[in-house]
Amino acid sequence: MTSSRDSDSLQADVLVIGGGPAGTWAAWQAARDGATVVLADKGYVGTSGATAPSGTGVWYVEPEAVARENALAAREALGGHLADRDWGHRVLDQTYINLQRVADWGYPFPVDEHGVQRRTSLQGPDYMKLMRRVVRQVGVKVLDHSPALELLTDGDGAVVGARGLSRLGAARDWTVRAKAVVIATGGCAFLSKALGCNVLTGDGHLMAAETGAEFSGMEFSNAYGLGPAHSSVTKSAFYRWATFRYADGSVIDGAGSKHGRSVIAKHLQAGTPVYALLDLANEEERRFARGAQPNFFLPFDRIGVDPFTQQFQVTLRLEGTVRGTGGLRIVDERCATTVPGLFAAGDAATRELICGAFTGGGSHNAAWATSSGTWAGAGAAAFAKTAGALAHTRPVRRDDRAGLDGPRVLDSTGLIAAVQREVFPYDRNLFRDPATLRDSLVRLDGYWEHLRGAGSATDRLRAREAAAMVATARWMYRSALARDESRGMHKRTDRPATDPSQRHHVLSGGLDAVWTRPHRSAAHEQPFLAEAA
């Protein structure tokens, strides 16, 4: 890696944008494969993103044929039969390898009564602190508090780096010329205040779309996390022990964490407060829960509530594509996108390949982040090797950019609030119908037109975040219109059933003109796993 005269201008073989689990695994793998690597994050690598403040269950299954087949079959129907079992096997294999590495690096997995490590869960703070250490050990240059704002492309349309801001000390611009770039910027949760999601505004989606990248599954973007109304902690696994109640303590019929979320949403939509009480947990489960996910209990301890014996008010917070499954379209096993030199990993990429239309309990996301990160890092390093010595000197083309440096000052705060009014309400995004989707799209398209040619000299990052949220909402809702059925988390009130003829992906893309088209892969020609067994 070389530094030019300008200290904020760097060169590397591979630039990784985003330093959550996907980005750190990508950076580690690329460096191990001999690439020089820069890793740039909007926040501080090790504490930023959805995993870092949380604890994640991991889709970790011993390499035993029956256990693996069961693990795949268990989620096929839930995911609307869109997942691809070959990708499922690959992710289970890679996750197994990577968690062995994590153990070798010293992660303190708990041990069961037979002395065997339990590797089905990772504590975010410990895991991400470890990942920060290992990427630095293999020579990755880490740029903290350095959000990327735009990608650089050459005359052939290949991605050759990025530009961004350094917010450490006096704000400065940075440029990294690279031979390949990995987008690992996480999903888009529209600044809903869900835990760890304050940095997840779809920036990578917008940057990639500006270079022509495509998306897949953006209709599966309406994950809502269940959590206490007074806190941002949307860890929902322990709500399997909950009964949901009215203020007077009477139980709400049909309300549940897994299958009764719609009932909860309908009550909240009608303005009826909903309470939860984790009274179905036995003594052993209560003890286990405190040890397994201590951060789940912090908001309760703070206000002196015992969630096992005292009911507390809950809400559903939009997590968008973070625990949805849509994202950048992956076209090969190295996690390449449709744009040369651009790779995608983690929540920024589509997870339909392993989850289909629904992530359910969530452990697939963590497995996907580590696996896709590894493959994208390897793919980017291999691509960089073919790029040639002169790649860093090829002239850079300026593409179509939104919300960055136009003459008109953008009211980013107002724009963000306006987008949130379109994507937060349950009766727009959780329960969808064509008239409401079109109604939102009229306004969202108008916001897009408004921000074209605008910029913000004072807060360019906020302007880009606002633009990314508008763009993401448009891909989401156009895809939701194109999927004329209900499947997985995508619920159309006018089409409550799943239509077997729509067992395909919905691809999308475009900036001024957003397009969608169906895409059927070989996996969709196969019978369902349960039928095949």
Ligand SMILES: Cc1cc2nc3c(=O)[nH]c(=O)nc-3n(C[C@H](O)[C@H](O)[C@H](O)COP(=O)(O)OP(=O)(O)OC[C@H]3O[C@@H](n4cnc5c(N)ncnc54)[C@H](O)[C@@H]3O)c2cc1C
């Ligand atoms: C409350 C909660 C609980 C969850 N529980 C589970 C679970 O139990 N099991 C599971 O499998 N999954 C779970 N998930 C999902 C899981 O956390 C994510 O799938 C995982 O974090 C994805 O990793 P990532 O690296 O793709 O994204 P993230 O971890 O979100 O990291 C993205 C990184 O990109 C950076 N970034 C964003 N924009 C830019 C930019 N412009 N420039 C530079 N950097 C940028 C961010 O700062 C961040 O560090 C949970 C999510 C939430 C919100």
